[in-house]
Amino acid sequence: MSTTRTLHVLVSGGGIAGNAVALQLLRAGIRTTVVERAPEPRPGGQAVDLRGPSREVAGRMGLMPGIRKYQLDERGMAYVDENGREFARMPAEMFDGKGPIAEIEITRGDLNQVLLTELATAGRELDYRYGDWIEGLEQDDAGVVVGFASGATERFDLLIGADGVHSATRRLAFGPEEQFATYLGGYTSFFTIPTPAGAEPGWFKMHSVPRAAVGIRPDAEPATSKAIITMRTAADPALRRDVAAQHELIRTMLAEAGWETPAVLSAMATTPDFYFDELARIDMPSLTAGRVSLLGDAGFCGSPMTGMGTAMAIVGAYVLAGEIAATPDDLAGALARYETVVTPFLAKAKELPGGGIKMMLPNSRLGTKMAHASMKLMTSRLFKPLIMKMMTDTDDYTLPTY
Ligand SMILES: Cc1cc2nc3c(=O)[nH]c(=O)nc-3n(C[C@H](O)[C@H](O)[C@H](O)COP(=O)(O)OP(=O)(O)OC[C@H]3O[C@@H](n4cnc5c(N)ncnc54)[C@H](O)[C@@H]3O)c2cc1C
Incomplete structure (x- = not known):
């Protein structure tokens, strides 16, 4: 330079x-x-x-x-049902660091x-x-x-x-x-919570219901975890600066969710770093x-x-x-x-992997069941080439040297 x-x-x-x-x-x-x-x-x-x-x-x-120094110990991602029973498990190495868990997570x-x-x-x-x-x-x-x-x-x-x-x-x-800006059909929220008792170290767990998903992800410290919530819903400009309304939307969308969701919702009220924004x-x-x-x-x-x-x-x-x-x-x-x-x-x-929020969060119970079934397929080695194709791969970009 x-x-x-x-x-x-x-x-x-x-x-x-x-x-x-x-x-x-x-x-x-x-x-x-x-x-x-x-x-x-x-x-x-x-x-x-x-x-x-x-x-x-x-x-x-x-x-x-x-x-x-800060890199997270993320070993993989798994999907659980309302009782916390796992039905699909993807170790990080399964997709060579190019799947849902990247090689470097921080x-x-x-x-x-x-x-x-x-x-x-x-x-x-x-x-x-x-x-x-x-x-x-x-x-x-x-x-x-x-x-x-x-x-x-x-x-x-x-x-x-x-x-x-x-x-x-x-x-x-x-x-x-x-x-x-183009509204992509939903909202997302991230915040820190106490790690639930019995959580499997290094594993990102996800649970979904129609139109919403809640995930618990490892943090840098074992005592805390990161909650991630994604919701499929119409845009509401009134939500932009109203944290109470944002909390209320999350509670409503996850009212039927099981697993650790009640603990996540109760931690949300006092978390030090509540982040909420539209998907745009x-x-x-x-x-x-x-x-x-x-x-x-x-x-x-x-x-x-x-x-x-x-x-x-x-x-x-x-x-x-x-x-x-x-x-x-x-x-x-x-x-x-x-x-x-x-x-x-x-x-x-900027390409959305896997078809965006409609594919990620179906509207109905039947659609959610079908999405869960496809998650199970994703964990099969047979489907690995297809999944790799769906993921965004920018490795062929030629980076200039300055
Ligand atoms: C608190 C927070 C948490 C996030 N968590 C996640 C996450 O968990 N996962 C994820 O995928 N993405 C997350 N994001 C978004 C992610 O950081 C960005 O997509 C990405 O890193 C690109 O960063 P950016 O610097 O362009 O934007 P941002 O990370 O949004 O940073 C913009 C910065 O500008 C500041 N700012 C805003 N308005 C003004 C202004 N008028 N004047 C001066 N400064 C201003 C903000 O305070 C912020 O520090 C988060 C963003 C924030 C702000």
Whole structure:
């Protein structure tokens, strides 16, 4: 990477995408400011997968020692009925790390911590601001003038919007969310719970009823686990900021569910890191508008159902920072190359494995029984080639070297 000290880049959002791009920019000697709306690093999130070329990027960024420290012990995934009886079991090695359990699984919060630790020693130029956010922006040929909620107004050469699926940067620079978002038919929720007594170490267990599923997944600490809930239901904009309504929806959708569901629902009331969002896909006609570029879920979300959100964030960050550092005097050229280089990867990564929420969560009891029967088939070696074909495989993507 070449070195420049003239550019000043603002990154909106300190999630995986924002922190990964900030780290690479700083290492290239580029002055970087990160503005994160939350008052401190946001904990939470269950296991995110490092698949395909994102493993290679994590290695090139020197993140693997940190990742290995936090890597989860996930040995496989199993489906259980209402009495906790297992009817389908898939060890991780069955799909060579390309199935539901990836070769590298780490909680979102821990991966973000690995990035924050690297950022702390990456360079003198980092300016990291918690508890602030962009309220307005104006562009001209030379840069972007940003107004912050704190009252400050500052000029930057480039603004990178890495502020998640409901990106404020995208709204301000490209237009309202409805223009770019597609509702994928449901909601998802993740939160930490006490590990149920008798849980099998290292195993991700799932139970489903018509239109909803609840899973319990290993956490970094044996005493806690991550609950994951997926629901198939119509979009309800009133749910966006109403945690009580979100809890109520979850309780209603899982009212008939057995197994450990009552314990999960009771832990939900006091969990420290309740996360709830709609399953949505973001498709942008272009990732750049003048001096504003989008990264991660803000620009290319496929929803947690793809299992590729973190991989897309990391690969996108690596390419964006690499292209900027390659031609710091030609930002327009760098941003155009960023888009050309990542688009083939994103197109593949955004594909939903296995037909999306309708196939995953049938409406009726009969449909749910049939889905359970097909889970049993999936565990048969005979069906392995078919299942491998259904999974998103981005290993053939050629990652540029910067
Ligand atoms: C708390 C949390 C838990 C998650 N858990 C999971 C999970 O368990 N499984 C999974 O598959 N995916 C999860 N996700 C989504 C996953 O992190 C992303 O799909 C993926 O890592 C891409 O990350 P991102 O950085 O683009 O977006 P995000 O991870 O959403 O990060 C965006 C960041 O921007 C900040 N932000 C939002 N608005 C503003 C603003 N206006 N100004 C400044 N900052 C802003 C947010 O606080 C957040 O830190 C979670 C996201 C969050 C925020």
